[in-house]
Amino acid sequence: MNELLFVNASQVVTCAGPGAARRGAAMADAAVRDGWAVAVRDDTIAAVGPEEELRRAHPGFAEVDCDRGVLTPGFVDSHTHAVFGRARAAEHEMRAAGLDYMEIARRGGGIHASVRDVRAHTEAQLVALAGERLRALARSGVTTVEVKSGYGLTLDDELKMLRAIRRLAAELPLRIVPTFLGAHEIPLEYRDTPGRRRAYIDLLVHEMIPRVAAERLARFADVFCETHVYTAAESREILLAARAAGLDLKLHADELTSSGGAELAAELDAASADHLAAISDGGIAALARGRTVATLLPATMVFLGRPGQAPARRLIEAGVPVALATDFNPGTSPTLHFPTVLTLAVSQLRLSAAEALVAATVNGAAALGLAGRVGQLAPGFSADLALFRATDYREVPYWFGAALCRRAWVRGKPCDW
Amino acid sequence: MNELLFVNASQVVTCAGPGAARRGAAMADAAVRDGWAVAVRDDTIAAVGPEEELRRAHPGFAEVDCDRGVLTPGFVDSHTHAVFGRARAAEHEMRAAGLDYMEIARRGGGIHASVRDVRAHTEAQLVALAGERLRALARSGVTTVEVKSGYGLTLDDELKMLRAIRRLAAELPLRIVPTFLGAHEIPLEYRDTPGRRRAYIDLLVHEMIPRVAAERLARFADVFCETHVYTAAESREILLAARAAGLDLKLHADELTSSGGAELAAELDAASADHLAAISDGGIAALARGRTVATLLPATMVFLGRPGQAPARRLIEAGVPVALATDFNPGTSPTLHFPTVLTLAVSQLRLSAAEALVAATVNGAAALGLAGRVGQLAPGFSADLALFRATDYREVPYWFGAALCRRAWVRGKPCDW
Numbered sequence: 005m006n007e008l009l010f011v012n013a014s015q016v017v018t019c020a021g022p023g024a025a026r027r028g029a030a031m032a033d034a035a036v037r038d039g040w041a042v043a044v045r046d047d048t049i050a051a052v053g054p055e056e057e058l059r060r061a062h063p064g065f066a067e068v069d070c071d072r073g074v075l076t077p078g079f080v081d082s083h084t085h086a087v088f089g090r091a092r093a094a095e096h097e098m099r100a101a102g103l104d105y106m107e108i109a110r111r112g113g114g115i116h117a118s119v120r121d122v123r124a125h126t127e128a129q130l131v132a133l134a135g136e137r138l139r140a141l142a143r144s145g146v147t148t149v150e151v152k153s154g155y156g157l158t159l160d161d162e163l164k165m166l167r168a169i170r171r172l173a174a175e176l177p178l179r180i181v182p183t184f185l186g187a188h189e190i191p192l193e194y195r196d197t198p199g200r201r202r203a204y205i206d207l208l209v210h211e212m213i214p215r216v217a218a219e220r221l222a223r224f225a226d227v228f229c230e231t232h233v234y235t236a237a238e239s240r241e242i243l244l245a246a247r248a249a250g251l252d253l254k255l256h257a258d259e260l261t262s263s264g265g266a267e268l269a270a271e272l273d274a275a276s277a278d279h280l281a282a283i284s285d286g287g288i289a290a291l292a293r294g295r296t297v298a299t300l301l302p303a304t305m306v307f308l309g310r311p312g313q314a315p316a317r318r319l320i321e322a323g324v325p326v327a328l329a330t331d332f333n334p335g336t337s338p339t340l341h342f343p344t345v346l347t348l349a350v351s352q353l354r355l356s357a358a359e360a361l362v363a364a365t366v367n368g369a370a371a372l373g374l375a376g377r378v379g380q381l382a383p384g385f386s387a388d389l390a391l392f393r394a395t396d397y398r399e400v401p402y403w404f405g406a407a408l409c410r411r412a413w414v415r416g417k418p419c420d421w
Numbered sequence: 422m423n424e425l426l427f428v429n430a431s432q433v434v435t436c437a438g439p440g441a442a443r444r445g446a447a448m449a450d451a452a453v454r455d456g457w458a459v460a461v462r463d464d465t466i467a468a469v470g471p472e473e474e475l476r477r478a479h480p481g482f483a484e485v486d487c488d489r490g491v492l493t494p495g496f497v498d499s500h501t502h503a504v505f506g507r508a509r510a511a512e513h514e515m516r517a518a519g520l521d522y523m524e525i526a527r528r529g530g531g532i533h534a535s536v537r538d539v540r541a542h543t544e545a546q547l548v549a550l551a552g553e554r555l556r557a558l559a560r561s562g563v564t565t566v567e568v569k570s571g572y573g574l575t576l577d578d579e580l581k582m583l584r585a586i587r588r589l590a591a592e593l594p595l596r597i598v599p600t601f602l603g604a605h606e607i608p609l610e611y612r613d614t615p616g617r618r619r620a621y622i623d624l625l626v627h628e629m630i631p632r633v634a635a636e637r638l639a640r641f642a643d644v645f646c647e648t649h650v651y652t653a654a655e656s657r658e659i660l661l662a663a664r665a666a667g668l669d670l671k672l673h674a675d676e677l678t679s680s681g682g683a684e685l686a687a688e689l690d691a692a693s694a695d696h697l698a699a700i701s702d703g704g705i706a707a708l709a710r711g712r713t714v715a716t717l718l719p720a721t722m723v724f725l726g727r728p729g730q731a732p733a734r735r736l737i738e739a740g741v742p743v744a745l746a747t748d749f750n751p752g753t754s755p756t757l758h759f760p761t762v763l764t765l766a767v768s769q770l771r772l773s774a775a776e777a778l779v780a781a782t783v784n785g786a787a788a789l790g791l792a793g794r795v796g797q798l799a800p801g802f803s804a805d806l807a808l809f810r811a812t813d814y815r816e817v818p819y820w821f822g823a824a825l826c827r828r829a830w831v832r833g834k835p836c837d838w
Contacts, residue, residue, distance in 0.1 A: 344821065
């Protein structure tokens with residue numbers, strides 16, 4: 005039996021609260037406790053409270069010395085495209101030189117570069133490449149990560165990506181949530197005539213989604229709803245087919261232009277609407293009326309060198325639960341360090357440190373349909389913890405770029421990174 | 422005798438070129454070589470060239486397997502305030518909440534918070550705190566770091582800081598360059614009357630600078646030239662006194678407002694003018710006519726959440742050598758990861774990856790008066806190297822936040838971090 009007592013923490017950031025009962029939490033209280041401890045039995049948190057009390061109540065539990073560090077729920081990175089082939093480092097400086105997305109695509113870059121590349125890799129190769137990257141992300145304190153398909157864009161290549169994600173889930177010391185993103189782009193081979201575009205949507209709706217659902221390869225379906233990619237009407241059709249097949253919904257919404265993405269996510273009661281740098285007032289109001297989590301990805305805008313960031317404060321003030329994620333992907337956010345996202349959340353999105361930590365845990369879990377099981381240090385939750393070299397929780401976002409995570413545990417087991 | 426042959430690198434980024442002969446290099450060629458090796462004898466680079474050639478020419482040298490990684494000159498972080506007491510994490514979220522600098526100062530924050538704090542610490546305490554932080558910076562690939570005083574602002578406390586820096590230089594596996602920044606602010610106790618302000622400048626000029634120079638505690642003197650801090654005229658007076666005492670010059674210039682800082686740095690032939698987010702056209706022209714290095718600190722603007730970045734492309738196009746640094750300090754850039762600065766240099770300053778690497782090595786060395794000895798993999802240079810987990814040099818800025826540095830060597834010795 006696995007019986008652990010986490011003691012001698014400088015602070016325990018429980019992130020526990022009413023967020024547990026709701027889909028997400030719109031709030032600011034990370035419930036930071038001095039002098040507390042955490043008891044774990046098997047894969048679950050048994051108790052959280054004052055250290056001496058827990059010591060008395062759990063004799064015989066093996067003590068884990070937190071060495072005056074800060075103990076938090078492990079981070080939930082609820083939006084990544086972590087399965088891909090090669091790095092696209094050349095595009096980084098092409099963009100710096102002023103080339104726009106169309107010109108980068110003309111020179112062989114963009115999403116289609118990763119599509120060609122993933123199609124040329126075997127499942128085993130993808131597992132090896134993504135495994136190394138996900139371990140790096142885990143070393144920064146992530147214990148749950150969502151991973152999307154979307155660089156295959158054929159039935160076989162999308163299945164290959166999702167099977168790679170399934171193998172990663174079995175092999176890595178992380179909880180992995182798979183998302184089908186066959187609607188990441190219109191494949192180049194379906195762009196020659198308008199009818200061909202329709203044919204790809206038919207392929208998504210009538211072949212890919214049923215197959216993915218039948219093989220239980222994904223928990224969520226996602227669509228890139230954006231000008232020049234999928235319209236709101238197309239996104240609705242694809243997501244409704246996914247829901248009918250038993251998948252829960254996510255949406256890439258209003259990243260670059262206001263195209264009704266947030267409104268659609270709210271209409272469909274999606275688990276999350278992601279990006280939102282260009283969300284409209286109507287989109288904020290729609291999210292505020294519903295339960296959909298707003299997942300913000302500040303590293304992407306900084307990496308792209310774009311001035312806009314999502315209106316995080318307005319979302320929070322409207323009562324929308326905000327989550328934070330890396331958007332880890334080879335084109336627009338090769339971000340392998342979760343705390344950098346927390347730094348940017350405070351510096352660029354103007355969240356408090358507590359809001360950022362809640363967004364990275366409770367609300368990230370809600371964005372993955374895991375509220376009530378993951379993202380809080382509270383009895384009955386999965387024993388997913390991260391320990392940081394810091395004495396105050398506000399230092400976790402503060403030390404920009406620093407490798408503060410000393411260790412993490414998933415389902416009560418120490419991560420072997 | 423220390424005889425090493427660095428082999429099996431995917432790429433060797435020499436950064437070697439005409440920059441060696443000049444104070445800095447205004448250019449873009451990082452001289453990236455495939456299939457090359459580096460030979461080190463004692464503390465110096467003996468040869469750089471094709472691997473088989475170097476193997477023949479250096480029989481008996483101990484081989485260091487670079488495991489297909491990218492080998493570069495160690496980074497030169499030419500602007501830090503690494504000696505301080507406690508973190509100022511609370512200010513991070515105060516700023517996010519919209520409080521301005523004056524209000525943060527009223528609540529006990531800002532530079533004066535670190536001044537109070539440093540005055541309350543012993544030299545040994547400061548060494549212990551800064552040592553841990555500088556080791557973290559070193560683990561990210563930094564082999565030379567400049568460290569400023571400037572949180573003491575009394576003769577004894579400034580000397581204490583500089584002695585702490587001297588001890589750190591002796592104890593850490595890093596080359597440390599000390600800078601006297603007694604003119605970081607006007608101390609609070611000198612602000613009650615206009616005459617008191619003058620008295621502090623007299624103290625700097627007639628007591629602190631001569632004493633620092635006599636004890637050889639600093640290589641450079643620096644002044645924070647900014648509206649509400651030191652005027653250009655005051656900065657000139659202080660820097661001329663420092664030069665007369667044998668110190669070389671640096672200047673915090675045009676960070677928040679155009680206050681003639683770049684022009685003054687050029688006039689005084691300072692080694693560097695630092696920050697420059699608000700540099701004027703006249704300032705760019707002045708730097709272009711001289712030899713002063715423009716040291717840019719992009720992490721600071723991102724951390725502060727300010728929209729402006731220094732006009733790096735205009736500086737480069739004007740022929741000004743550009744260096745990059747962390748500005749590591751507890752208030753505006755708690756940045757402990759040098760590659761994050763490279764990422765931001767490409768993403769936010771629009772440098773190419775090669776320009777960023779040259780800025781972080783050759784030009785950083787020039788900003789510290791070390792051009793010709795540090796910052797290049799070329800015969801006769803100090804054997805300061807960093808090895809990265811990457812196959813292409815462009816991945817070093819690309820993988821945002823990733824811990825890519827596997828190992829570093831200073832003066833031919835592996836760093837014990």
